[in-house]
Amino acid sequence: xxxxxxxxxxxxxxxxxxxxxxxxxxxxxxxxxxxxxxxxxxxxxxxxxxxxxxxxxxxxxxxxxxxxxxxxxxxxxxxxxxxxxxxxxxxxxxxxxxxxxxxxxxxxxxxxxxxxxxxxxxxxxxxxxxxxxxxxxxxxxxxxxxxxxxxxxxxxxxxxxxxxxxxxxxxxxxxxxxxxxxxxxxxxxxxxxxxxxxxxxxxxxxxxxxxxxxxxxxxxxxxxxxxxxxxxxxxxx
Numbered sequence: 001x002x003x004x005x006x007x008x009x010x011x012x013x014x015x016x017x018x019x020x021x022x023x024x025x026x027x028x029x030x031x032x033x034x035x036x037x038x039x040x041x042x043x044x045x046x047x048x049x050x051x052x053x054x055x056x057x058x059x060x061x062x063x064x065x066x067x068x069x070x071x072x073x074x075x076x077x078x079x080x081x082x083x084x085x086x087x088x089x090x091x092x093x094x095x096x097x098x099x100x101x102x103x104x105x106x107x108x109x110x111x112x113x114x115x116x117x118x119x120x121x122x123x124x125x126x127x128x129x130x131x132x133x134x135x136x137x138x139x140x141x142x143x144x145x146x147x148x149x150x151x152x153x154x155x156x157x158x159x160x161x162x163x164x165x166x167x168x169x170x171x172x173x174x175x176x177x178x179x180x181x182x183x184x185x186x187x188x189x190x191x192x193x194x195x196x197x198x199x200x201x202x203x204x205x206x207x208x209x210x211x212x213x214x215x216x217x218x219x220x221x222x223x224x225x226x227x228x229x230x231x232x233x234x235x236x237x
Contacts, residue, residue, distance in 0.1 A: 001029065001039065001055070014055075021048045021057035028074040033082050033099055033227045035131055040072035040086065047075060047086060047102075062086065067095050067104040074122045082226035087122050094122065099226070127223035128159040130167070134213055134229040136201065147202045148186060151231060153195040153213060162219035167193045170214040170226070174233075176205060201233050209233040 001016035016023065016039070024043025032038050035052040038061060046069075047062035062069065062084070070090025077084055083105060084097040092111020097104055134153040159165045168191050174181055179200075188197035203209050211231045218224045 001026065001037070001050075003055075016050050016055045016057075020050070020055075021060070022046070023048055027072065028087070030075050030077060031131075032077055032084070033130075033225070034230070035133065035227075038075055038077075038084065040075050042071045042073060042089075045069050045071065045090075047072065047084065047097075061102040062097055066102075067097075067107070068093070069095055076122050078127070080224065082224070085122060100228070126159075126161060128157055128162070128165045128217040128219055128225045130157045130215070130217040130225040130227045131155065132213070132215055132227045132229045134231045136199070136231065147200050148198045149201050151197060151199050153215075153229060155195060155215070155227075157217050159217075159219050161221060165217050165219040167215055167217045169194045170216050171212075172199075172214075173212050174209065175212070176203075176209045176233075179209075199231065199233075201236075203233045203236050206235050208235060 003012040003015040005012055022044055023039060023041045026039050027042045028040040030038055031052055036058065037050040037052050039048050041048050044064050046060050046064040049058040049061040050056060051058055068091060069086055069088040072086050073089040074087040075084060077099060081099065083099045086095045088095055093107055094109040096106050096108050132153055132155040134151055137150040137152055157165055157167060169188060172181060172185050172188060174184060184200040186198035188194055199211055210233055212228055214228045216224055216226050
């Protein structure tokens with residue numbers, strides 16, 4: 001995957017180096033709700049995920065051959081849950097996968113005599129473009145025993161069909177199942193466009209944890225886009 005300056009068209013180098021993570025014959029790609037880059041590796045029948053800022057390989061989001069995908073030629077995030085839809089050209093199917101876990105959801109379309117055949121692209125009705133990122137407003141490295149810290153969530157939403165799409169906070173969850181999320185979050189209002197609140201950064205597990213913050217943007221046409229951000233919770237010293 002090569003990168004160029006949008007304004008000057010200057011070549012900036014390989015964002016994803018050749019073969020990174022086992023990538024073979026990439027056909028389709030898209031930035032997901034979490035801001036990372038997803039690429040259809042048609043040569044290995046998989047969808048790979050890369051860091052949206054550095055291009056570093058993260059994982060096989062959809063491992064080779066999952067749900068029978070064969071020669072994936074296009075991918076899109078969309079639908080009511082912003083899930084991943086994959087065009088499986090080798091067997092004339094469109095397959096849906098969970099946007100968070102990559103788990104198989106269903107076969108959306110199946111090639112039949114009067115159905116899709118050799119399809120190579122897909123798109124969704126235009127909906128908001130929405131990205132978010134979040135970070136604590138204190139230096140956690142120097143406040144290892146500080147529990148609650150204010151968190152600011154930056155966001156970008158664009159929608160050519162609606163100048164003011166509605167945004168609301170859907171959920172905040174912790175990767176640590178032992179965390180009581182109701183007591184670990186202060187001042188967050190679900191269902192509202194809330195971008196600043198406090199989170200508990202106490203972490204005695206000895207391993208890094210994280211919060212996942214999820215928002216939804218919707219426009220006047222009732223079309224939606226979901227976006228998530230993760231906030232790391234370092235182990236307390």
